[in-house]
Ligand code: HEM
Protein backbone atom coordinates (compact mmCIF):
# COMPACT_ATOMS: atom_id res chain seq x y z
CA UNK A 1 0.00 0.00 0.00
CA UNK A 2 1.38 3.41 -0.92
CA UNK A 3 2.12 5.77 1.93
CA UNK A 4 0.71 9.31 1.75
CA UNK A 5 3.03 11.79 3.42
CA UNK A 6 1.61 13.04 6.74
CA UNK A 7 -1.00 10.28 6.95
CA UNK A 8 -0.93 7.24 9.23
CA UNK A 9 -1.21 4.20 6.96
CA UNK A 10 -4.13 1.95 7.80
CA UNK A 11 -2.91 -1.62 8.37
CA UNK A 12 -4.28 -4.31 6.05
CA UNK A 13 -5.83 -6.21 8.98
CA UNK A 14 -8.09 -3.32 10.03
CA UNK A 15 -11.72 -4.48 9.67
CA UNK A 16 -14.11 -2.40 7.63
CA UNK A 17 -17.05 -4.76 7.01
CA UNK A 18 -19.42 -5.23 9.95
CA UNK A 19 -22.44 -6.57 8.12
CA UNK A 20 -22.45 -9.76 10.22
CA UNK A 21 -20.37 -8.64 13.20
CA UNK A 22 -20.77 -6.56 16.30
CA UNK A 23 -19.61 -3.01 15.72
CA UNK A 24 -18.77 -0.02 17.91
CA UNK A 25 -22.11 1.80 17.73
CA UNK A 26 -24.07 -1.41 18.15
CA UNK A 27 -22.20 -2.57 21.26
CA UNK A 28 -22.53 0.85 22.88
CA UNK A 29 -26.15 1.54 21.82
CA UNK A 30 -24.94 4.84 20.44
CA UNK A 31 -28.09 5.25 18.34
CA UNK A 32 -30.06 5.55 21.57
CA UNK A 33 -27.55 7.57 23.56
CA UNK A 34 -26.75 10.11 20.86
CA UNK A 35 -30.37 10.65 19.91
CA UNK A 36 -31.44 11.32 23.50
CA UNK A 37 -30.65 15.07 23.62
CA UNK A 38 -33.82 17.07 23.16
CA UNK A 39 -33.40 20.79 23.77
CA UNK A 40 -36.77 22.39 24.53
CA UNK A 41 -35.89 26.01 23.73
CA UNK A 42 -37.33 27.16 20.42
CA UNK A 43 -35.28 27.94 18.41
CA UNK A 44 -32.80 25.69 20.21
CA UNK A 45 -30.50 27.76 22.43
CA UNK A 46 -26.83 26.98 21.66
CA UNK A 47 -26.04 26.25 25.34
CA UNK A 48 -28.95 23.99 26.16
CA UNK A 49 -27.03 21.05 24.68
CA UNK A 50 -24.23 21.68 27.20
CA UNK A 51 -26.77 21.65 30.03
CA UNK A 52 -28.34 18.40 28.86
CA UNK A 53 -25.06 16.59 28.22
CA UNK A 54 -23.60 17.73 31.55
CA UNK A 55 -26.54 16.09 33.30
CA UNK A 56 -26.65 12.98 31.15
CA UNK A 57 -22.94 12.26 31.60
CA UNK A 58 -23.34 12.88 35.34
CA UNK A 59 -26.20 10.36 35.45
CA UNK A 60 -24.04 7.78 33.65
CA UNK A 61 -21.24 8.21 36.19
CA UNK A 62 -23.82 8.07 39.01
CA UNK A 63 -25.04 4.76 37.57
CA UNK A 64 -21.53 3.32 37.74
CA UNK A 65 -20.97 4.76 41.22
CA UNK A 66 -24.12 3.12 42.56
CA UNK A 67 -23.12 -0.18 40.96
CA UNK A 68 -19.68 0.03 42.60
CA UNK A 69 -21.04 1.05 46.01
CA UNK A 70 -23.41 -1.93 46.01
CA UNK A 71 -20.50 -4.19 45.14
CA UNK A 72 -18.43 -2.64 47.95
CA UNK A 73 -21.25 -3.41 50.38
CA UNK A 74 -21.40 -7.02 49.11
CA UNK A 75 -17.63 -7.41 49.49
CA UNK A 76 -17.79 -6.20 53.08
CA UNK A 77 -20.70 -8.56 53.78
CA UNK A 78 -18.47 -11.36 52.40
CA UNK A 79 -15.59 -10.35 54.72
CA UNK A 80 -13.38 -9.29 51.81
CA UNK A 81 -12.07 -5.81 52.74
CA UNK A 82 -9.26 -5.89 50.15
CA UNK A 83 -11.81 -6.35 47.36
CA UNK A 84 -14.01 -3.63 48.83
CA UNK A 85 -11.02 -1.28 48.63
CA UNK A 86 -10.79 -1.81 44.89
CA UNK A 87 -14.38 -0.61 44.48
CA UNK A 88 -13.87 2.35 46.81
CA UNK A 89 -10.82 3.39 44.77
CA UNK A 90 -13.02 3.49 41.66
CA UNK A 91 -15.75 5.44 43.44
CA UNK A 92 -13.18 8.07 44.45
CA UNK A 93 -12.02 8.49 40.84
CA UNK A 94 -15.62 8.79 39.60
CA UNK A 95 -16.25 11.52 42.17
CA UNK A 96 -13.04 13.27 41.12
CA UNK A 97 -14.21 13.21 37.50
CA UNK A 98 -17.69 14.46 38.42
CA UNK A 99 -16.20 17.29 40.46
CA UNK A 100 -13.83 18.33 37.66
CA UNK A 101 -16.76 18.23 35.23
CA UNK A 102 -18.29 21.30 36.94
CA UNK A 103 -15.62 23.32 35.12
CA UNK A 104 -17.40 22.64 31.83
CA UNK A 105 -20.76 23.87 33.14
CA UNK A 106 -19.07 26.87 34.76
CA UNK A 107 -18.47 28.22 31.21
CA UNK A 108 -22.24 28.78 31.03
CA UNK A 109 -22.72 32.45 31.91
CA UNK A 110 -25.68 33.67 34.01
CA UNK A 111 -27.10 35.51 30.99
CA UNK A 112 -26.89 32.41 28.78
CA UNK A 113 -28.56 30.21 31.39
CA UNK A 114 -31.30 32.79 31.97
CA UNK A 115 -32.17 32.57 28.27
CA UNK A 116 -33.35 28.96 28.54
CA UNK A 117 -33.79 28.30 32.30
CA UNK A 118 -37.54 28.78 31.94
CA UNK A 119 -37.86 25.63 29.77
CA UNK A 120 -36.83 23.51 32.79
CA UNK A 121 -40.15 24.19 34.53
CA UNK A 122 -40.09 22.57 37.97
CA UNK A 123 -37.55 19.87 37.06
CA UNK A 124 -34.43 19.82 39.23
CA UNK A 125 -31.71 17.60 40.63
CA UNK A 126 -34.07 16.81 43.54
CA UNK A 127 -35.65 14.33 41.15
CA UNK A 128 -32.42 12.39 40.43
CA UNK A 129 -33.23 8.87 41.64
CA UNK A 130 -29.66 7.66 41.26
CA UNK A 131 -28.24 10.60 43.22
CA UNK A 132 -30.73 10.01 46.02
CA UNK A 133 -29.94 6.28 46.10
CA UNK A 134 -26.23 7.10 46.40
CA UNK A 135 -26.87 9.50 49.29
CA UNK A 136 -28.92 6.73 50.94
CA UNK A 137 -26.36 3.94 50.46
CA UNK A 138 -23.72 6.26 51.96
CA UNK A 139 -25.93 6.93 55.01
CA UNK A 140 -27.67 10.24 54.37
CA UNK A 141 -31.14 8.69 54.66
CA UNK A 142 -34.12 11.01 54.46
CA UNK A 143 -37.58 9.53 53.77
CA UNK A 144 -38.92 13.00 52.88
CA UNK A 145 -36.78 12.91 49.74
CA UNK A 146 -38.87 9.96 48.46
CA UNK A 147 -41.82 12.25 47.85
CA UNK A 148 -40.26 13.64 44.67
CA UNK A 149 -40.61 10.19 43.12
CA UNK A 150 -44.30 9.62 43.90
CA UNK A 151 -45.39 10.33 40.31
CA UNK A 152 -43.34 7.34 39.08
CA UNK A 153 -44.04 4.15 41.12
CA UNK A 154 -41.23 2.14 39.52
CA UNK A 155 -38.58 4.73 40.34
CA UNK A 156 -40.16 5.28 43.76
CA UNK A 157 -39.76 1.57 44.55
CA UNK A 158 -36.12 1.69 43.51
CA UNK A 159 -35.25 4.65 45.74
CA UNK A 160 -37.38 3.25 48.59
CA UNK A 161 -35.38 0.01 48.38
CA UNK A 162 -32.18 2.07 48.72
CA UNK A 163 -33.68 3.78 51.79
CA UNK A 164 -34.53 0.42 53.38
CA UNK A 165 -31.18 -1.25 52.61
CA UNK A 166 -28.10 -1.19 54.85
CA UNK A 167 -25.45 1.44 54.09
CA UNK A 168 -21.84 0.72 53.17
CA UNK A 169 -20.95 1.85 56.72
CA UNK A 170 -23.50 -0.60 58.22
CA UNK A 171 -21.86 -3.44 56.30
CA UNK A 172 -18.39 -2.32 57.39
CA UNK A 173 -19.38 -2.12 61.07
CA UNK A 174 -21.01 -5.57 60.94
CA UNK A 175 -17.82 -6.93 59.42
CA UNK A 176 -15.83 -5.36 62.25
CA UNK A 177 -18.21 -6.96 64.77
CA UNK A 178 -17.72 -10.39 63.13
CA UNK A 179 -13.97 -9.86 63.50
CA UNK A 180 -14.32 -9.31 67.24
CA UNK A 181 -14.20 -5.51 67.42
CA UNK A 182 -16.53 -4.23 70.15
CA UNK A 183 -19.15 -2.59 67.96
CA UNK A 184 -22.05 -1.50 70.23
CA UNK A 185 -25.15 -3.71 70.08
CA UNK A 186 -27.32 -0.63 69.42
CA UNK A 187 -25.53 -0.25 66.08
CA UNK A 188 -25.88 -3.90 65.15
CA UNK A 189 -29.63 -3.73 65.86
CA UNK A 190 -30.20 -0.29 64.34
CA UNK A 191 -33.02 0.50 61.92
CA UNK A 192 -30.96 0.91 58.75
CA UNK A 193 -33.60 3.08 57.08
CA UNK A 194 -32.81 5.89 59.56
CA UNK A 195 -30.21 8.58 58.96
CA UNK A 196 -26.90 7.80 60.62
CA UNK A 197 -26.31 9.80 63.79
CA UNK A 198 -22.97 9.90 65.57
CA UNK A 199 -22.45 7.06 68.07
CA UNK A 200 -19.70 8.26 70.47
CA UNK A 201 -19.45 4.70 71.84
CA UNK A 202 -18.11 3.60 68.42
CA UNK A 203 -15.12 5.96 68.54
CA UNK A 204 -13.04 3.66 70.86
CA UNK A 205 -13.28 0.89 68.23
CA UNK A 206 -11.63 3.18 65.71
CA UNK A 207 -9.15 4.49 68.31
CA UNK A 208 -7.93 0.91 68.78
CA UNK A 209 -7.44 0.60 65.00
CA UNK A 210 -5.76 3.99 64.54
CA UNK A 211 -3.42 3.56 67.54
CA UNK A 212 -1.86 0.43 66.03
CA UNK A 213 -2.47 0.55 62.31
CA UNK A 214 0.03 -2.23 61.55
CA UNK A 215 -2.04 -4.66 63.60
CA UNK A 216 -5.29 -3.65 61.89
CA UNK A 217 -4.01 -2.77 58.40
CA UNK A 218 -6.84 -4.05 56.16
CA UNK A 219 -9.66 -2.46 58.16
CA UNK A 220 -7.57 0.68 58.68
CA UNK A 221 -7.31 1.01 54.90
CA UNK A 222 -11.09 0.70 54.58
CA UNK A 223 -11.52 3.46 57.20
CA UNK A 224 -9.20 5.79 55.32
CA UNK A 225 -10.86 4.97 51.98
CA UNK A 226 -14.25 5.85 53.45
CA UNK A 227 -12.79 9.17 54.60
CA UNK A 228 -11.46 9.73 51.05
CA UNK A 229 -14.93 9.06 49.60
CA UNK A 230 -16.52 11.46 52.07
CA UNK A 231 -13.97 14.12 51.20
CA UNK A 232 -14.49 13.63 47.45
CA UNK A 233 -18.27 13.77 47.89
CA UNK A 234 -18.04 17.03 49.80
CA UNK A 235 -15.91 18.53 47.04
CA UNK A 236 -18.64 17.62 44.53
CA UNK A 237 -21.29 19.21 46.75
CA UNK A 238 -19.17 22.34 47.18
CA UNK A 239 -18.63 22.77 43.45
CA UNK A 240 -22.34 22.24 42.81
CA UNK A 241 -23.12 25.00 45.31
CA UNK A 242 -20.42 27.36 43.97
CA UNK A 243 -21.36 26.74 40.31
CA UNK A 244 -25.01 27.39 41.17
CA UNK A 245 -24.02 30.59 42.98
CA UNK A 246 -22.08 31.95 40.01
CA UNK A 247 -24.90 31.00 37.63
CA UNK A 248 -28.11 31.98 39.43
CA UNK A 249 -26.84 33.90 42.47
CA UNK A 250 -29.44 33.65 45.24
CA UNK A 251 -32.49 32.91 43.09
CA UNK A 252 -34.83 30.17 44.28
CA UNK A 253 -34.31 26.75 42.71
CA UNK A 254 -36.65 25.34 40.08
CA UNK A 255 -37.24 22.49 42.54
CA UNK A 256 -38.68 24.97 45.06
CA UNK A 257 -35.81 25.27 47.55
CA UNK A 258 -34.11 28.51 48.57
CA UNK A 259 -31.27 27.57 46.19
CA UNK A 260 -27.66 28.20 47.25
CA UNK A 261 -28.60 28.48 50.94
CA UNK A 262 -30.17 25.04 50.83
CA UNK A 263 -27.24 23.48 48.95
CA UNK A 264 -24.80 25.03 51.43
CA UNK A 265 -26.50 23.20 54.32
CA UNK A 266 -25.59 19.87 52.70
CA UNK A 267 -21.94 20.71 53.44
CA UNK A 268 -22.66 20.21 57.17
CA UNK A 269 -23.69 16.58 56.63
CA UNK A 270 -21.18 13.83 57.45
CA UNK A 271 -21.48 10.20 56.38
CA UNK A 272 -18.92 8.75 58.80
CA UNK A 273 -18.74 11.11 61.81
CA UNK A 274 -16.85 8.65 64.05
CA UNK A 275 -14.05 8.48 61.48
CA UNK A 276 -13.68 12.22 61.96
CA UNK A 277 -13.96 12.07 65.77
CA UNK A 278 -11.27 9.39 66.03
CA UNK A 279 -8.78 11.93 64.73
CA UNK A 280 -9.32 14.07 67.81
CA UNK A 281 -8.44 11.06 69.99
CA UNK A 282 -5.07 10.33 68.41
CA UNK A 283 -2.35 11.55 70.80
CA UNK A 284 0.21 13.92 69.37
CA UNK A 285 3.55 12.18 69.89
CA UNK A 286 5.90 13.92 72.31
CA UNK A 287 3.17 16.15 73.68
C1 HEM B 1 -26.60 25.60 36.09
C2 HEM B 1 -26.64 24.39 36.59
C3 HEM B 1 -27.31 24.02 37.88
C4 HEM B 1 -28.04 24.80 38.72
C5 HEM B 1 -28.38 26.28 38.61
C6 HEM B 1 -28.48 23.93 39.79
C7 HEM B 1 -29.25 24.32 40.85
C8 HEM B 1 -29.74 23.51 41.82
C9 HEM B 1 -30.59 23.92 42.90
C10 HEM B 1 -31.04 25.35 43.13
C11 HEM B 1 -30.90 22.84 43.62
C12 HEM B 1 -31.83 22.77 44.84
C13 HEM B 1 -33.13 22.20 44.38
C14 HEM B 1 -34.01 23.26 43.74
O1 HEM B 1 -34.67 23.98 44.49
O2 HEM B 1 -34.01 23.34 42.50
C15 HEM B 1 -30.22 21.72 43.02
C16 HEM B 1 -30.27 20.43 43.49
C17 HEM B 1 -29.61 19.39 42.93
N1 HEM B 1 -28.88 19.41 41.75
FE1 HEM B 1 -28.41 21.02 40.68
N2 HEM B 1 -28.00 22.67 39.58
C18 HEM B 1 -27.28 22.69 38.42
C19 HEM B 1 -26.64 21.62 37.84
C20 HEM B 1 -26.66 20.34 38.31
C21 HEM B 1 -25.97 19.24 37.71
C22 HEM B 1 -25.08 19.28 36.47
C23 HEM B 1 -26.23 18.15 38.45
C24 HEM B 1 -25.69 16.80 38.16
C25 HEM B 1 -26.33 15.69 38.31
C26 HEM B 1 -27.10 18.56 39.52
C27 HEM B 1 -27.62 17.75 40.49
C28 HEM B 1 -28.39 18.16 41.54
C29 HEM B 1 -28.81 17.30 42.62
C30 HEM B 1 -28.49 15.82 42.75
C31 HEM B 1 -29.58 18.07 43.48
C32 HEM B 1 -30.17 17.63 44.83
C33 HEM B 1 -29.12 18.00 45.88
C34 HEM B 1 -29.47 17.68 47.31
O3 HEM B 1 -30.46 17.04 47.61
O4 HEM B 1 -28.65 18.07 48.16
N3 HEM B 1 -27.32 19.89 39.42
N4 HEM B 1 -29.51 22.16 41.93
Ligand SMILES: N[C@@H](CC(=O)c1ccccc1NC=O)C(=O)O
Nearest residue numbers: 120123124125126252253254255
Ligand atom coordinates in the same frame (compact mmCIF):
# COMPACT_ATOMS: atom_id res chain seq x y z
N1 LIG C 1 -32.45 23.65 39.91
C1 LIG C 1 -31.90 24.38 38.77
C2 LIG C 1 -32.32 23.71 37.50
C3 LIG C 1 -31.46 22.55 37.28
O1 LIG C 1 -30.30 22.63 37.58
C4 LIG C 1 -31.94 21.35 36.67
C5 LIG C 1 -33.10 21.38 35.92
C6 LIG C 1 -33.50 20.25 35.26
C7 LIG C 1 -32.78 19.09 35.38
C8 LIG C 1 -31.65 19.08 36.18
C9 LIG C 1 -31.22 20.22 36.83
N2 LIG C 1 -30.09 20.16 37.58
C10 LIG C 1 -29.88 20.28 38.89
O2 LIG C 1 -30.64 20.73 39.72
C11 LIG C 1 -32.31 25.84 38.80
O3 LIG C 1 -32.93 26.25 39.76
O4 LIG C 1 -31.94 26.56 37.87
